[in-house]
Amino acid sequence: MPITETATQFTFKAVRTSEDKEAFRQLPFRIYRDDPNWIPHIRQEIEAVFDPSQNTFYTHGQADRWIMRDVTGQVVGRVAAFINERKAHTFNQPTGGLGFFECIDDQEAAFALFDHCRAWLAERGMEAMDGPVNFGENNKYWGLITENYDLKPYYGQNYNPEYYVRFFEEYGFQVYFNQYIFHKLFVTPLPEVFQRRSDRIKSQPQYAIRTYEKSKPLKYARDFMEIYNDAWQTHDNFKAMTEQQALNLLKQIKPVVDELLLHFVYYEDSPIAFMVALPNINRLYEKVGDNMNLWGKLKFLFYQKTTDVRDCYGVAFGVKQKYQMRGIEGLIFDNLREVCWNEKEQRHKYDTYIVTWVGDFNPKMVRVMEALGCERVRTMATYRKLFDENAEFERSPII
Secondary structure, eight states: OOOOGGGGGSEEEEOOSHHHHHHHHHHHHHHTTTOTTOOOOOHHHHHHHTOTTTOGGGGGEEEEEEEEEOTTSOEEEEEEEEEEHHHHTTSSSOEEEEEEEEEOSOHHHHHHHHHHHHHHHHHTTOSEEEESOOSSOTTSSOOEEEEOOOSOOOTTOOOOOTHHHHHHHHHTOEEEEEEEEEEEETTSOOOHHHHHHHHHHHTOTTEEEEEOOTTOHHHHHHHHHHHHHHHTTTSTTOOOOOHHHHHHHHHHHGGGOOGGGEEEEEETTEEEEEEEEEEOTHHHHHHHOSOOSHHHHHHHHHHHHHOOOOEEEEEEEEEOGGGTTSSHHHHHHHHHHHHTEETTTTEESOSEEEEEEEETTOHHHHHHHHHTTOEEEEEEEEEEEESSTTSOOOOOOOO
């Protein structure tokens, strides 16, 4: 698709000043003002994505973002483009990213935003772009909702109106991979086959399962790193995690950690699996708003103490390759249900566990989630647009 001529009726401004940043932040409030499910992302966290002093991806990449105005001067769109040099050249076509896309319901405006990112990326040697993605890890701000718009987003999840799908697909983006969101109710018992496996593992003294202890961050950071580096080593674009990175992750989530939601499995005292989940703090941000300044932090602490958050979401899940498909997944979910049972109130501490997303490029994990009794409740997609219309499109390889 050639770059559209309609782009001339719009003007772009790179986000540099505080006024630009505020315009970038404000547009979603106008787009979603009548949508009761939308919850804004935290402004400080979005700004951190575009701050080289806070985002380590700038050490091996580059990014820029823009607001777009129509002929009247009104902001009608925003977008960002990124290049992650560690990943861009591992594909058949060097591939950059597009993200933080928001646009009024106007296809010409949407195409102008896409064109602008495409031109910026092409000037830097890219031949394709993925979107919507993040200039960072894929656990936040990643993917476009394509199925079920009736759920409030969990913390860090992208959210979008249905008409965005039309924009992406009519421009020529194709689904690179689908992202499945699963829910599992705590009251729902494990399927019988998983319960038997869990009971069998529990009966073997070589196995032990423990919940996280905030007082021992270094121990669990090392265990997390060891499991992660084994479990993900065959994944596309794998890069080993360092001890410091693991420690930083645990420090980052410390203010909202519920120790009952972090589980580690050991075999003869060697770490073999983990599950990291957190209370769905979007239930709090929905009340606090998008500004985590001092007043916002005080409000957050107040609502954290006074709000009964009834759902939690998975941040990371990993099993060393040698121990996969042995029932460890069921063991963790079984233990999660047990430790979250409140005997006094005769109910679980949480109602719902959200599996944030599982890519369709990982059919083994999709089958595990389904076999565990998890219900697929939402589909998101990571799209790819090839700049050469004659180039062969390939979906994400199966792992």
